[in-house]
Structures are given as structure tokens and as C-alpha cells.
Amino acid sequence: YRRHLAARGNRQTVMLGYSDSAKDGGLLAARWALQRAQVELLETAAARAVEVVFFHGRGGSVSRGGGKTAHALMAAPRGSLRGHLRVTEQGEVIHRKYGIDALALRELTQTTGAVIAASVLPRPPEPREREWREWMPQIAADGHRAYRNLVAQSPGFVEYFRAATPIDVIERMTLGSRPAKRGAMQSVENLRAIPWVFAWTQCRSGMPGWFGIGTALAAASARHGAAAIAAMARDWPFFKALLSDVEMVMAKGDLAIAERFSELAGPLHDVFFPRLAAEHAETRDWIERLQGRPLLADDPRLARSLRLRNPYTDPISLLQLDLLQRWRALDRPDDELFRALGVTVQGVAQALQNTG
Structure with a gap:
């Protein structure tokens, strides 16, 4: 498998699921579990010189990972966005986000801007974090x-x-x-x-x-x-x-x-x-x-x-x-x-x- 990863530039995609964790354990516990999992996966991958690309399996509702995409990206753990983003869009939100050219342009601009900002201008260390x-x-x-x-x-x-x-x-x-x-x-x-x-x-x-x-x-x-x-x-x-x-x-x-x-x-x-x-x-x-x-x-x-x-x-x-x-x-x-x-x-x- 290491040879397979090497052929792919040592880049590993990991999908994050949001749905059942919030349904079974509540939004607060689910969000923290996902945040902690990303941090631990990033640390494990970095120790092995592997880059992780997270694939966010988000739904339309807040309980299933929905909400404001740009805010969620800026709140992602440091190092989780390095110019790459994979995310699902729930069918119900397609028309609302992309059904009109102006809306589609705004959504893509905000998402792209958040990815670039998080990748190129990482948040400064917060001593209280x-x-x-x-x-x-x-x-x-x-x-x-x-x-x-x-x-x-x-x-x-x-x-x-x-x-x-x-x-x-x-x-x-x-x-x-x-x-x-x-x-x-x-x-x-x-x-x-x-x-x-x-x-x-x-x-x-x-x-x-x-x-x-x-x-x-x-x-x-x-x-x-x-x-x-x-x-x-x-x-x-x-x-x-x-x-x-x-x-x-x-x-x-x-x-x-x-x-x-x-x-x-x-x-x-x-x-x-x-x-x-x-x-x-x-x-x-x-x-x-x-x-x-x-x-x-x-x-x-x-x-x-x-x-x-x-x-x-x-x-x-x-x-x-x-x-x-x-x-x-x-x-x-x-x-x-x-x-x-x-x-x-x-x-x-x-x-x-x-x-x-």
C-alpha cells in the first residue's frame, strides 16, 4: 500500500461522515469527535510523510454537517486544508446554492476563498487553544x-x-x-x-x-x-x-x-x-x-x-x-x-x- 500511496504522491483521502454520529450522540459530541479525529489523523499521517485530504460527507442540515461552508472551512484544524477540498453537496441544496448563476458564483467564490485563506494564511497560534x-x-x-x-x-x-x-x-x-x-x-x-x-x-x-x-x-x-x-x-x-x-x-x-x-x-x-x-x-x-x-x-x-x-x-x-x-x-x-x-x-x- 505504501507503493500505491507513493504513486499517488503520498496523498491519502479520508472520508468523514457526519450523519449518524450526530443522530446517535448529539451535535456537540459529534462535532468534537470529528474535530479530534482530524487532528489525530493529521498527526499520524505527518509522522509517516503522508498528506491527508479530507472528504467531507456533509448533508444539508446542521446536524448532518451542513451550515455555512466557508465558516466550517475556516474552523477546520490547522493543516487540514492544503489547497485541496472534497465535499458532498446534499441534493436538496443544489438548487439553493447553484440554481442561479449569481448564487453559484457566490458559493464557489466563498468556498474557494476559504480554502485559499486556510491554506496560504493559516491561523496564528492561539495560546489558549x-x-x-x-x-x-x-x-x-x-x-x-x-x-x-x-x-x-x-x-x-x-x-x-x-x-x-x-x-x-x-x-x-x-x-x-x-x-x-x-x-x-x-x-x-x-x-x-x-x-x-x-x-x-x-x-x-x-x-x-x-x-x-x-x-x-x-x-x-x-x-x-x-x-x-x-x-x-x-x-x-x-x-x-x-x-x-x-x-x-x-x-x-x-x-x-x-x-x-x-x-x-x-x-x-x-x-x-x-x-x-x-x-x-x-x-x-x-x-x-x-x-x-x-x-x-x-x-x-x-x-x-x-x-x-x-x-x-x-x-x-x-x-x-x-x-x-x-x-x-x-x-x-x-x-x-x-x-x-x-x-x-x-x-x-x-x-x-x-x-x-
Whole structure:
């Protein structure tokens, strides 16, 4: 194999997967695991005079590696971009990013510029980064514990998920190239990552993109001080990009509409929605506190876009809720109600973007 590598200029491509790690362990733990894996692979390869080219298997949603490409590239570990980049683009984002010449030019310009900047003008050493990296395993563990406690260790959560989101509609729509789940859905692990994120986005919760973050930030601030964690959020590109992505997910969600969907779960609504609402409030509070500003205050373009879109998106969500109740009451026949539900699913997905 060394001869094979030598013939390829001692360059090894390594693909990074984003989907199942976030679904099974939460966004915070998944992002840190990927960051740590890249650093360790770079060190191992450098010791053997091999150059690593990372192939980022990113999806459309933040939970599956989506988000702002240029920010993610600038937050990549030092040495991971040396003039080379391989990345997948989810089908749903192709039209949004490249469907119009001006948009395609902007996306390619920003991505190319980020690769060049990270390759030619590497970030200067940050003396505090070593300490921050020492803190991250515990921060990630706190987020992982909170997330797993909800999705894997709470009896009735799978039933709640199936009632409080339109996952049953998504499964029948056969939107992807593979079945939505692996066998009977007895746990979250049986569900594929795309429909998992897609369902939570459709009900306007966006839960996989923020749950556990607030708990972890609160614990980290208690250990190290809020000022120290705020410095991480301001001066460490990895942490800054992570919180920026969480901020975007929260800004696109609507917990009032999510509560209406949650009420479809009957008694399970009272079990799970207060936990979701409490974590949502804590996450938003800590992000705004650490960043020193309201959500999207530094992204007026996205804030304006949401202000323009939401008056159209919210009625579609409420229409979907009504159709879902009626469709389920009739034991889910494949008729006009199902076709109408499919239209609302597409409408919400187009409006929110970063959905699956």
C-alpha cells in the first residue's frame, strides 16, 4: 500500500461522515469527535510523510454537517486544508446554492476563498487553544449525556417522536434513495439520519440541532466561568462556528408551532415537551449570553430572509398540522390528504432550507 500511496504522491483521502454520529450522540459530541479525529489523523499521517485530504460527507442540515461552508472551512484544524477540498453537496441544496448563476458564483467564490485563506494564511497560534481543547471532552460529554438521556434512555420517546412529528408521512413519501428506517423502529438507532432530522425540522422544532447544548454550556460556565467560555466562543473558530450553526437552527425554528405538533402525542406531550422547551430556553439563553447579542444580530441578511419567509411558512406548517390530524384519524389512507400533506412537506422544506 505504501507503493500505491507513493504513486499517488503520498496523498491519502479520508472520508468523514457526519450523519449518524450526530443522530446517535448529539451535535456537540459529534462535532468534537470529528474535530479530534482530524487532528489525530493529521498527526499520524505527518509522522509517516503522508498528506491527508479530507472528504467531507456533509448533508444539508446542521446536524448532518451542513451550515455555512466557508465558516466550517475556516474552523477546520490547522493543516487540514492544503489547497485541496472534497465535499458532498446534499441534493436538496443544489438548487439553493447553484440554481442561479449569481448564487453559484457566490458559493464557489466563498468556498474557494476559504480554502485559499486556510491554506496560504493559516491561523496564528492561539495560546489558549490548548486549554480549550482540554476542556472540550467534558463539554462534549455533558452534551452527549443530556442528548442520550432524552432520545435513548427515556421510555416512550420513540412513540412521542412518531406522534409529534410527521415522520409517518415522510416514510411514505420515499424521498430518499434508501428506506427511512432499518427494520422496525424500536429505537432511534433504527432510523436513518435524514428522515430523523427532516421530521424534527418539519414540526419546526429542529431538536437535533440544539438539544444538549444549553446543558453543556451551563456546566462549562459553572466550571470555568462564563467569561472564559465567552472567549472560546469569540476566539476559537471551531467553537464559534459550532455555536453559529446552532444559532441558525434555533432562529429557523418556532417552538410555539412545535408545541402544537407535540400535542398530537397526547399524554406523552406532558412528559417530553417541557423537557424540550426547557433545554431550548437554556440553549438560547447561553448562546445569546456568550455571544453578547440576540440571535442573528450579526447576520442581518438571514434575519431579513426569515422575516420575509415566516409569514408564508407558518400557515403552511399549521395547514400540515391540520392535515396530519385528519389523515391519522382516517388511519392514514393514501388519498388526497396524503398528497396535500406531501405538498406541505415540500413547502416547509423549501422555506426553511438546511432540512435533511
